[in-house]
Amino acid sequence: MSESRSALATIADAARLLAPCRRLLVLSGAGLSADAGVPTFRCEGGLWNEYDVEKLASPEGFAKNPELVWEWYRERRLRVAEAKPHSGQRALALLQEHFPGGTVLMATTNEDDLLERSGISQVIHLHGSLFDTACSGHCGWRSRDGDDNSLSMVPCPRCGAPTRPGSVWYGEPLPAGILQAITHFDPDGCLLVGSSCIVQPVACIPSEMAMAKLAVVEVNREETPFSPIASCSLRGTAKELLPGLVDLLTSRTVREQLHRGT
Ligand SMILES: [Zn+2]
Incomplete structure (x- = not known):
């Protein structure tokens, strides 16, 4: 009381x-x-416990294993879409x-x-934004991705470089x-x-x-x-x-x- x-x-x-x-x-x-x-960035649960999020959410982490980083982002997009x-x-x-x-x-x-x-x-x-997909090159292209993450599957429509999650990563301005x-x-x-x-x-x-x-x-x-x-x-x-x-x-x-x- x-x-x-x-x-x-x-x-x-x-x-x-x-x-x-x-x-x-x-x-x-x-x-x-x-x-x-929504799981916090610094203490992700479940399957992602074994990964260091500061390494995944970085240009270096993406260069090393882009599919792994995309898998993580797609799962986060899904969990956020389910949250109210x-x-x-x-x-x-x-x-x-x-x-x-x-x-x-x-x-x-x-x-x-x-x-x-x-x-x-x-x-x-x-x-x-978690739902933005951007160019991993330097052309500056970015767009809101759809429910199916379709933009994450194809190269940048402007310059052909691979696409990446549009978030600001560790070490980026x-x-x-x-x-x-x-x-x-x-x-x-x-x-x-x-x-x-x-x-x-x-x-x-x-x-x-x-x-x-x-x-x-x-x-x-x-x-x-x-x-x-x-x-x-x-x-x-x-x-x-x-x-x-x-x-x-x-x-x-x-x-x-x-x-x-x-
Ligand atoms: Zn581009």
Whole structure:
């Protein structure tokens, strides 16, 4: 009982910090999708346990064994297609639509399409999309693949090089202009969900905001390297915590009360 009272108090604290924001950045990572049953990149289950994902998801890994990498991606595409958005992701869609007097920008390191399927528009995919197929050469061709992964089976239609998954791999730069899109939004608050924030350059976004004394609220089931500098950390899953937090933030009356400190 006391545990549930303290969890509610913490959600109110988080809402109080975010209530004055006008341009809220929601930055999400693997923990958000894990709640929907999508295996996290850093701890894949089942058949892929024996492989080092950092080697598979790299230009070198693809050059060494393209079929193995494609097999892994096709299986991930299938598992994501079978997953459904959960209450935490649907709550974020409500937040984007009903945040009174402000705008919400969604950015994620997740490559799945669960945020879009929750009803969120204009998701910035910092690490690309799981469903994109791209040229492994240098011609710049990329396209959304179909349910049958047909584009993964044929050479690049522009230059004839083999196709590869369109994700951003370890050691590769982010798509051009993607971090600038967040800078241009100029967020005055950040909700960091299910992200351990250990991969640069994405990790610098909430860190710089925290150093500038802007509100950064972390939602994570465990402590992360970012926790010590977060304005407030909520311990638990996005599925458990986001519906309550969004409920407070989307009520104009509650937001005004929180803002006044009553
Ligand atoms: Zn090409």
